[in-house]
Amino acid sequence: EVQLVQSGAELKKPGESLRISCEGSGYNFTTYWITWVRQMPGKGLEWIGRIDPSDSYTNYSPSFHRHVTMSVDKSISTAYLQWGSLKASDTAMYYCARLLTPGFNWFDPWGQGTLVTVSS
Amino acid sequence: DIQMTQSPSSVSASVGDRVTITCRASQSISSWLAWYQQKPGKAPNLLIYAASTLQSGVPSRFSGSGSGTDFTLTITSLQPEDFATYYCQQANSFPPTFGGGTKVEIK
Numbered sequence: 001e002v003q004l005v006q007s008g009a010e011l012k013k014p015g016e017s018l019r020i021s022c023e024g025s026g027y028n029f030t031t032y033w034i035t036w037v038r039q040m041p042g043k044g045l046e047w048i049g050r051i052d053p054s055d056s057y058t059n060y061s062p063s064f065h066r067h068v069t070m071s072v073d074k075s076i077s078t079a080y081l082q083w084g085s086l087k088a089s090d091t092a093m094y095y096c097a098r099l100l101t102p103g104f105n106w107f108d109p110w111g112q113g114t115l116v117t118v119s120s
Numbered sequence: 121d122i123q124m125t126q127s128p129s130s131v132s133a134s135v136g137d138r139v140t141i142t143c144r145a146s147q148s149i150s151s152w153l154a155w156y157q158q159k160p161g162k163a164p165n166l167l168i169y170a171a172s173t174l175q176s177g178v179p180s181r182f183s184g185s186g187s188g189t190d191f192t193l194t195i196t197s198l199q200p201e202d203f204a205t206y207y208c209q210q211a212n213s214f215p216p217t218f219g220g221g222t223k224v225e226i227k
Contacts, residue, residue, distance in 0.1 A: 035216075037164075045156075045164065045207055045218040061215040095163055100175075105211035106154050108166035108175060 002026040004034075004096055004111035011117045012086050019082035020114045022096030029077035030054040033099045035107055036070060036081050040092045050099075051079060086118045122146050122210050126219035132227040137198045141222045143191045143208035152212035155184055155193045158221075159204045167206075168193065198224070 007021040022034060036048040049060040051070040058070050071080045079096060094114050097107035123146035133139050143153065151171040156164040166175045168184035171191060181196045195202055203226055208219040 044221045045209075047216045047218070049215075059214065063215075097163075100166065100169065104169075105152075105209075105216045106166060106169040107156075107164075107209075110163035110165070113163050 002098070002109055004098060004109055006094075006096060006111040006114045009115040009117070011119070013120055014086060014088055014118055016086050016118075017082070017084050018086055018116065019080050020094060020116065022079045022081075022111050024077045024079070024098065027098075030074055032102055034070075034072070034079040035097050035099065035105075036068075036079075037095045037097060037107070038064075038092045039095065039113075048081070048094075050105075053077075053079065086116075088118050088120075090116060091118045092116060121215060122149065122213050122217050124208055124210055124217050124219035126206075126208055126222050128222060129220065130223040130225060132225045133198050134227045135198055135200055137227075139195045139198055139202075139224060141193045141206055141208075141224075143186075143193070143219050145189045145191075145210055145212075148188045149210045149212035151187050152210055153184070153186070153191050154209045154211060155182075156207045156209065157202075157204045158207065164207065169211075195224075 003025050005023050030053045033050045035050040038046045048064045051058045053072045069082050097110040100106040100108045125144045153171045155168040158164040172184045183194050205221045205223045
């Protein structure tokens with residue numbers, strides 16, 4: 001079974017750093033790009049960016065570029081999303097998802113989500 | 121960025137009803153459209169891609185149509201497990217963008 005399992009919920013203070021993870025299993029991790037999506041409380045879905053696990057090549061949405069960083073460790077089939085300095089406005093659920101088919105931006109499956117809360 | 125506009129933002133329906141949700145792109149996206157279902161507290165789930173291709177395991181009461189700028193998701197004979205929020209997403213241009221969502225509620 002193809003599966004993405006994300007790290008647990010986080011409670012952080014403004015200005016702190018954070019890295020959340022997304023571990024893939026049941027498929028060749030380096031074949032399919034991983035994408036990240038944000039969902040703020042009670043709101044819709046926003047595409048953050050995508051990373052090619054084979055060579056760590058990335059594309060970022062202009063709305064998120066310079067505020068988050070995506071990376072992978074292909075030796076452990078894990079993708080990461082990290083912040084250097086969190087803001088209260090980063091409070092949201094973050095999902096990772098795999099491309100359904102290499103080269104096409106259809107997202108399936110999805111991880112279960114990681115809730116990030118930033119509060120002083 | 122391509123803007124995706126869904127309507128209605130919410131709809132009340134009964135079990136057995138036919139429900140149609142529309143999605144309009146701010147420019148032509150050919151058939152580069154997907155539909156997702158999201159239940160409360162859960163991750164989105166891909167229902168349809170390439171405007172009309174049903175994802176494996178998705179019930180046949182779900183169907184998608186359209187091309188260019190106007191698309192529809194139809195649920196024939198609504199079931200209790202279909203009450204959820206539905207999102208469209210364009211995959212034609214960078215960055216991928218989602219519609220604002222349509223919540224299907226119990227009447």
